[in-house]
Amino acid sequence: MKRFTLLLMIITTIFFGGVFRISALSQYQIYEKSNDLDDTFDISDFRNSTYQRKLNEWLEIYDYVDMDEKTYALDKFINLNPDIDIVQSEDYDNNYQVLLENSDKLVVEITVDETGLYEIGFDFLMPEVFYTIPTIEVSINDEILYNELNEVEMDVLWEVLPLAEEERHNRYGNELLPKAESISNKMEKFYLSDYLSLTNGNYQFLLEEGVNKIQLKALNLSLVIGQIYLQGKNSLKTYDEYQEEVKDALSNEVDEALVIQGENFKYKNDLEIKSSYYKESAMTPYSYKNTVLNQLDGPSMSRGGSKVVYEFEVFESGYYRIAFKKLQNQNLGLAVGKNIYLDGIIPFEELSGYLFSSSRSWENTTLGKDDEDFWF
Numbered sequence: 582m583k584r585f586t587l588l589l590m591i592i593t594t595i596f597f598g599g600v601f602r603i604s605a606l607s608q609y610q611i612y613e614k615s616n617d618l619d620d621t622f623d624i625s626d627f628r629n630s631t632y633q634r635k636l637n638e639w640l641e642i643y644d645y646v647d648m649d650e651k652t653y654a655l656d657k658f659i660n661l662n663p664d665i666d667i668v669q670s671e672d673y674d675n676n677y678q679v680l681l682e683n684s685d686k687l688v689v690e691i692t693v694d695e696t697g698l699y700e701i702g703f704d705f706l707m708p709e710v711f712y713t714i715p716t717i718e719v720s721i722n723d724e725i726l727y728n729e730l731n732e733v734e735m736d737v738l739w740e741v742l743p744l745a746e747e748e749r750h751n752r753y754g755n756e757l758l759p760k761a762e763s764i765s766n767k768m769e770k771f772y773l774s775d776y777l778s779l780t781n782g783n784y785q786f787l788l789e790e791g792v793n794k795i796q797l798k799a800l801n802l803s804l805v806i807g808q809i810y811l812q813g814k815n816s817l818k819t820y821d822e823y824q825e826e827v828k829d830a831l832s833n834e835v836d837e838a839l840v841i842q843g844e845n846f847k848y849k850n851d852l853e854i855k856s857s858y859y860k861e862s863a864m865t866p867y868s869y870k871n872t873v874l875n876q877l878d879g880p881s882m883s884r885g886g887s888k889v890v891y892e893f894e895v896f897e898s899g900y901y902r903i904a905f906k907k908l909q910n911q912n913l914g915l916a917v918g919k920n921i922y923l924d925g926i927i928p929f930e931e932l933s934g935y936l937f938s939s940s941r942s943w944e945n946t947t948l949g950k951d952d953e954d955f956w957f
Contacts, residue, residue, distance in 0.1 A: 630728050631727060631728055632775070632780060633780060634727075643696060643697050643698055643787060645698045645813060646693075646695060646697035646698060646813040647813050647814075648699070649813075651810070651811050652808050652810055653689065653691060653808060653809040653810070653811070654677055655678065656669075658687075661688045661689065661690060662679070662686075664685075665679055665685055673704075676807055676808060678704075678805050678806065680803065681797070681799040681806060683799055683800070684798065685798070686798045687796070690792050691792070691793050691795060691809070692791060692793070693790060693791070693811075695790050696787075696788065696789050696790045697787070697813075698785040698787060699788050699811055700773070700783040700785065700786070700812050701719075701772070701773050701786055701811060702770060702773065702783075702809070702811075703770075703771060703797070703808065704769065704770055704808050705771055705807065706767055706805045707764070707802070708765060708766065708804070709765055709803065710762075711765065711802055712763065712852070713802070714734045715734075715737060715799075716733060716802075717732075717797050717798060717799055718798040718800055719733055719795075719796070720795075720796045720798075721786055721787070721793060721795060722794050729775065729784070732800065733773055734777075735776075735804070736774075738848045738850055738890070739761040739764065739851075739852060740763075740847065741760075741761055741846060741847060741848065742759055742762055743759050753871070754871040755872035756858075756871070756872055756873045758856065758874070772784075773786075778885040778920075781933070782814075783815060795809070817930035817933060819929055819930055820929045820930075820931045820950070822929070833898075833899040834900045835897055839893060839895070841891050841893050842865070843877040844857075844875055844877060846877060847889075847891060847892045848889065849889050849890070850888045851881075851884070853881050854877075854881045854887055855878050857877075858873055858874060858875060858876070859908075864876070879908070879909070880911070888920075900956040901956070902947055902949075902954050902955065903947070903955070903957060904948070905937075905946050906943055906944070906945050906946075907943070907944065907945075907946055908942065908943045908944075909939045911939075913941065914939055915939055916936040916939065917937050917939075918934040918936055919935055920932065920933055921935055921948065923957060931955070932955075935948065
């Protein structure tokens with residue numbers, strides 16, 4: 582028996598097909614850091630300091646670095662951080678970690694062999710129950726390289742907890758939404774990236790050959806940080822390469838269908854994501870009289886970066902196909918892009934920003950390309 586985890590993430594919206602939000606904090610911090618009260622805010626400078634524009638400038642001069650992931654333990658940086666306590670933890674495989682309270686800063690110094698573009702990550706956990714998304718500020722060599730690093734939103738999860746049978750319905754017999762509980766005291770690896778998925782992949786950082794100073798500052802919530810990670814650009818294999826890697830592992834293609842109800846997701850990364858009721862006799866479950874939860878609510882996941890996680894058990898090892906019963910009628914004629922993860926990773930590049938076409942009614946869609954189904 583093997584347990585798989587499937588995660589869906591909206592990574593982008595084609596043309597005008599979605600909802601997004603703009604944070605005012607970045608502009609506020611730019612004003613706050615100015616010592617001259619007569620300084621005025623330069624919108625052109627702000628616009629030219631966005632991540633995408635900075636990345637385009639860098640790529641005219643520098644390359645993505647080809648480097649496997651390297652790990653840096655925090656005990657190497659104790660002398661750089663006299664104001665915070667870096668301690669060894671039995672719960673973290675005896676590795677070192679640090680608790681950052683609001684406004685605390687962690688400083689690390691990393692030496693690289695060549696100037697170029699790198700990706701930065703770290704292990705983290707939330708030490709307490711939380712109701713909002715934690716944010717951090719990131720600077721490289723005492724400089725915030727682009728606007729988005731003023732306020733990086735962390736990727737956290739809430740666990741969906743089904744109600745007890747006697748609590749599931751109100752006095753009218755309508756099914757109530759389950760509760761959600763923030764996941765704390767569990768270490769997760771996080772590579773710095775755009776929480777709203779307005780850009781594809783992890784953030785790139787320009788590091789100079791030699792020693793580079795990286796600073797992480799907690800902005801709104803306390804968090805625990807563990808090991809630091811550095812790697813070159815994370816490139817996905819193609820579906821053909823994926824098939825070549827796994828072709829000898831198993832031989833049987835399993836035809837037995839395993840059905841997972843859309844409303845029964847295990848985790849979500851936004852409290853606003855919810856299940857809902859679609860009144861149609863072809864839906865399962867269905868009730869003509871009362872409201873029953875029978876779908877993952879589309880509008881609650883219209884923001885880029887929204888994700889849910891489904892957990893399911895597979896009782897026979899082998900190759901499986903994955904299909905969805907879906908409806909995308911919010912913006913007819915426009916597709917919606919989602920990242921598809923299995924056991925925490927995107928298996929191959931065709932599942933990065935996989936497009937689901939619009940439809941006026943419910944339809945079954947099997948993941949694939951050019952009339953060929955993907956086998957997992």
